[in-house]
Amino acid sequence: MFLELRGIKKSFFNGEKVIEVLKGIDLKVERGEKIAIVGPSGSGKTTLLNIVGTIDKPTSGELLFNGKKIDYExxxxxxxxxxxxxxxVFQFYHLLPELNVFENIIIPGLIEGLSFRNIEKIGYELLDRLKLLHKKEARVYTLSGGERQKLAIGRALFLKPELLLADEPTGNLDPESAKEVLNLFLELNKEFHITLIMVTHNMEIAKKMDRVYLLKEGFLVEYKKP
Ligand SMILES: Nc1ncnc2c1ncn2[C@@H]1O[C@H](COP(=O)(O)OP(=O)(O)OP(=O)(O)O)[C@@H](O)[C@H]1O
Ligand SMILES: [Mg+2]
Structure with missing residues (x-):
C-alpha cells in the first residue's frame, strides 16, 4: 500500500478547551489513485491534508508510506x-510575489541544491508543459488566478513527487480556469502516475476522482457515486 492512515486523531486546544477535529481516520490509497475529500468549513480537511503531508503530527494514530510507519522523532x-x-498545492498559492515566474518555479530545485543546468532544464520543461513559458519573466502579481495556480502546481511538481496534496486548488478560480487546472491535475496523474489527494468544495470536480470522501464530525465517509 502506497499510503495508509490508521486511526488518525487530531485535537487542538483552542484556549478554553480541547477540541477533537479528527476522531479516527482510516484510509488506504494505492499508488496513482485520485482521492477527493469534501466537507464543511472547519471539518478538518486542511488538518487532515497537513497530517498526510507530515507538516503536522497526529495526536494519535499511524501514518504509513509504502508500508513503513512515519517516525515523528x-x-x-x-x-x-x-x-x-x-x-x-495550497489554496492561496503561497508564491513569492516579488519574484518572477521562472524564479518561483525553481525554488524547490534551489533548496535541494541541484545544479543550475538541471534546474534550468526542469524549470523550462515545466513552464512549457504548463503553457507558461511566455510568462517566464512576468512578476507573480501580474498573473491571473489560474496562471498563479498553474505556477504553484509546477512548483509542487519540480522534484517529481509521488504524492500531490492539493487544498482547494480551484477554490479561487473562475469556472474556466478551474476546469483547466482540474484537467492539468488529471493529466499529471495519468502521465506520471502521481497519487493525488484533493480537497475541494466542488462536487463536480470531486466526482472526477476515483473515490470521494466526506469528512464529517471527525470521520471520513466514502461517498458512493450514484
Ligand atoms: N493550529 C490550530 N490550533 C487550534 N485550532 C486549530 C488549528 N488548526 C485548525 N484548528 C481548528 O480545527 C478545525 C478544523 O480546521 P481546518 O482548517 O482543518 O478546517 P477545514 O475543513 O480545512 O476548513 P475550510 O474549508 O474552511 O478550509 C477548526 O475548528 C479550526 O479552528
Ligand atoms: Mg481548509
Missing amino acids: NDEGLSLLRRKKIGF
Whole structure:
C-alpha cells in the first residue's frame, strides 16, 4: 500500500478547551489513485491534508508510506520525505510575489541544491508543459488566478513527487480556469502516475476522482457515486 492512515486523531486546544477535529481516520490509497475529500468549513480537511503531508503530527494514530510507519522523532527522515516525495498545492498559492515566474518555479530545485543546468532544464520543461513559458519573466502579481495556480502546481511538481496534496486548488478560480487546472491535475496523474489527494468544495470536480470522501464530525465517509 502506497499510503495508509490508521486511526488518525487530531485535537487542538483552542484556549478554553480541547477540541477533537479528527476522531479516527482510516484510509488506504494505492499508488496513482485520485482521492477527493469534501466537507464543511472547519471539518478538518486542511488538518487532515497537513497530517498526510507530515507538516503536522497526529495526536494519535499511524501514518504509513509504502508500508513503513512515519517516525515523528526522525526529523531528518521526515523532512527528506516531505521534500522528495510530497508536493503541496495550497489554496492561496503561497508564491513569492516579488519574484518572477521562472524564479518561483525553481525554488524547490534551489533548496535541494541541484545544479543550475538541471534546474534550468526542469524549470523550462515545466513552464512549457504548463503553457507558461511566455510568462517566464512576468512578476507573480501580474498573473491571473489560474496562471498563479498553474505556477504553484509546477512548483509542487519540480522534484517529481509521488504524492500531490492539493487544498482547494480551484477554490479561487473562475469556472474556466478551474476546469483547466482540474484537467492539468488529471493529466499529471495519468502521465506520471502521481497519487493525488484533493480537497475541494466542488462536487463536480470531486466526482472526477476515483473515490470521494466526506469528512464529517471527525470521520471520513466514502461517498458512493450514484
Ligand atoms: N493550529 C490550530 N490550533 C487550534 N485550532 C486549530 C488549528 N488548526 C485548525 N484548528 C481548528 O480545527 C478545525 C478544523 O480546521 P481546518 O482548517 O482543518 O478546517 P477545514 O475543513 O480545512 O476548513 P475550510 O474549508 O474552511 O478550509 C477548526 O475548528 C479550526 O479552528
Ligand atoms: Mg481548509
